Amino acid sequence: xxxxxxxxxxxxxxxxxxxxxxxxxxxxxxxxxxxxxxxxxxxxxxxxxxxxxxxxxxxxxxxxxxxxxxxxxxxxxxxxxxxxxxxxxxxxxxxxxxxxxxxxxxxxxxxxxxxxxxxxxxxxxxxxxxxxxxxxxxxxxxxxxxxxxxxxxxxxxxxxxxxxxxxxxxxxxxxxxxxxxxxxxxxxxxxxxxxxxxxxxxxxxxxxxxxxxxxxxxxxxxxxxxxxxxxxxxxxxxxxxxxxxxxxxxxxxxxxxxxxxxxxxxxxxxxxxxxxxxxxxxxxxxxxxxxxxxxxxxxxxxxxxxxxxxxxxxxxxxxxxxxxxxx
Numbered sequence: 670x671x672x673x674x675x676x677x678x679x680x681x682x683x684x685x686x687x688x689x690x691x692x693x694x695x696x697x698x699x700x701x702x703x704x705x706x707x708x709x710x711x712x713x714x715x716x717x718x719x720x721x722x723x724x725x726x727x728x729x730x731x732x733x734x735x736x737x738x739x740x741x742x743x744x745x746x747x748x749x750x751x752x753x754x755x756x757x758x759x760x761x762x763x764x765x766x767x768x769x770x771x772x773x774x775x776x777x778x779x780x781x782x783x784x785x786x787x788x789x790x791x792x793x794x795x796x797x798x799x800x801x802x803x804x805x806x807x808x809x810x811x812x813x814x815x816x817x818x819x820x821x822x823x824x825x826x827x828x829x830x831x832x833x834x835x836x837x838x839x840x841x842x843x844x845x846x847x848x849x850x851x852x853x854x855x856x857x858x859x860x861x862x863x864x865x866x867x868x869x870x871x872x873x874x875x876x877x878x879x880x881x882x883x884x885x886x887x888x889x890x891x892x893x894x895x896x897x898x899x900x901x902x903x904x905x906x907x908x909x910x911x912x913x914x915x916x917x918x919x920x921x922x923x924x925x926x927x928x929x930x931x932x933x934x935x936x937x938x939x940x941x942x943x944x945x946x947x948x949x950x951x952x953x954x955x956x957x958x959x960x961x962x963x964x965x966x967x968x969x970x971x972x973x974x975x976x977x978x979x980x981x982x983x984x985x986x987x988x989x990x991x992x993x994x995x996x
Contacts, residue, residue: 674721676822676836677728684737686790687727687744695748695781699723701906704820706753707885708878710907711931715827719747719754725819730805733815733845739803741792743815746800746807749777751903752910759886759946760893767949774798777904804848811954811977813843813850813861821865821953828871830864844958851956851963858955858966859973865953866980879948880935880990888914888925895919928994935990942989950984952977 670682670691682688690696699720703709709716727743735743750770751757758767770777775798778784784794800807800816808814822839825831831839842857843850852858872878889910892898897917902910914922954977956963967974 672724674725674728675826675833676725676819676840677732680728684740686737686741686787686792689786689789690741690744690783691724693782693786695778695783696720696723696744698906699747699750701908702750702752702754703907704754704824705872705878706756706882706907707929708872708881710753710911711881711929713878713881713931714872717823717827719750722820722823723747725823726806726815729815729819729840730803732840733805733843733850735803735805735815738792738796739805741787742797742800742803743806745778745783745797746816748781748783749774752905752907753885753889753903755949756882756885756889757903759882760890764947765949771800805845805850808849811952813852813953813955815850817953818843818850821861821868824868824872825864828868830867830871835860846956846958846963849956849963851958853958855957855959855966855969858957859970861955862953862966862973862977865951866977869951869984870980874948874950874984876937876988876990877933877935879946879988880992881929881933882948883944883946883990884925884933884992885929888922888929891925892917892919892922895922897922928992930994932994934993936993937989938991939989941991943992945987945989947985947987950981952981 670688671679673679700718702719704717704719704722705714708714723744727740730743731740755767758769761769763769778794787794806815822836839857839861842852842854844853892914897919954965954967957966957969
């Protein structure tokens with residue numbers, strides 16, 4: 670299989686286990702799960718899919734020297750994402766943790782043919798449940814890891830925060846030291862960290878996008894409570910779930926769905942908010958190879974450390990939001 674990716678270019682996939690996994694219904698479903706959830710569905714953000722991201726993380730792990738098992742873990746790391754991705758975390762009141770898909774990964778995978786597919790190649794599916802066992806794939810924030818790097822670099826292109834040349838230059842400065850991803854250049858580390866923070870401001874913790882997530886989550890929560898959606902529906906695709914809600918004859922749901930559109934805006938209003946909502950804040954503090962070992966960027970560049978702490982302080986807490994919906 671030849672696959673072309675905006676970050677990594679064209680590459681061949683020859684591993685029979687990977688090829689079989691790519692054809693599985695569980696992995697194919699990710700083509701219908703948008704990384705940005707509802708904001709991608711209503712065309713505010715690019716409709717990047719969990720399939721694109723998962724394949725990209727696998728490629729990045731391989732590029733950094735990760736073995737076959739870690740590449741497979743990378744391909745499967747988001748397989749249990751529900752429709753609308755992190756919107757579902759808002760549905761179940763996990764705004765700050767955003768790990769619903771991780772909590773349900775074992776149950777989801779057990780209900781698919783992934784265990785059988787992996788067994789054909791002498792692999793136990795349970796070995797791929799815990800991502801922390803794969804240090805290139807996953808690290809605690811704010812360290813670098815392949816998952817964090819791929820979605821960030823992919824989004825930085827889509828958001829106009831980086832050029833293809835800048836992304837390629839950043840990828841070229843990545844190294845692996847004692848099993849961890851690091852950067853071999855201070856300027857490259859600073860670019861990664863500052864651009865990542867800009868992406869959080871522009872999209873992942875953007876005021877309007879968080880407001881739209883909350884509105885969509887309230888509609889989905891109501892649809893679940895009213896029996897319009899069943900639990901099995903959230904393990905489908907975005908458009909399937911959205912279409913089912915829009916087709917409902919329930920008298921309350923249309924009014925809840927109406928403001929979930931690109932023309933809706935929000936204002937900060939402490940006095941009369943429609944709701945207060947917090948969200949997960951994302952920053953990087955990359956490891957830099959310096960003096961024969963790893964030191965964090967904030968240690969090497971205290972000014973960056975102060976910028977990062979100021980950003981987190983400014984965005985922390987519940988935001989009082991009033992909805993301004995236009996036709």
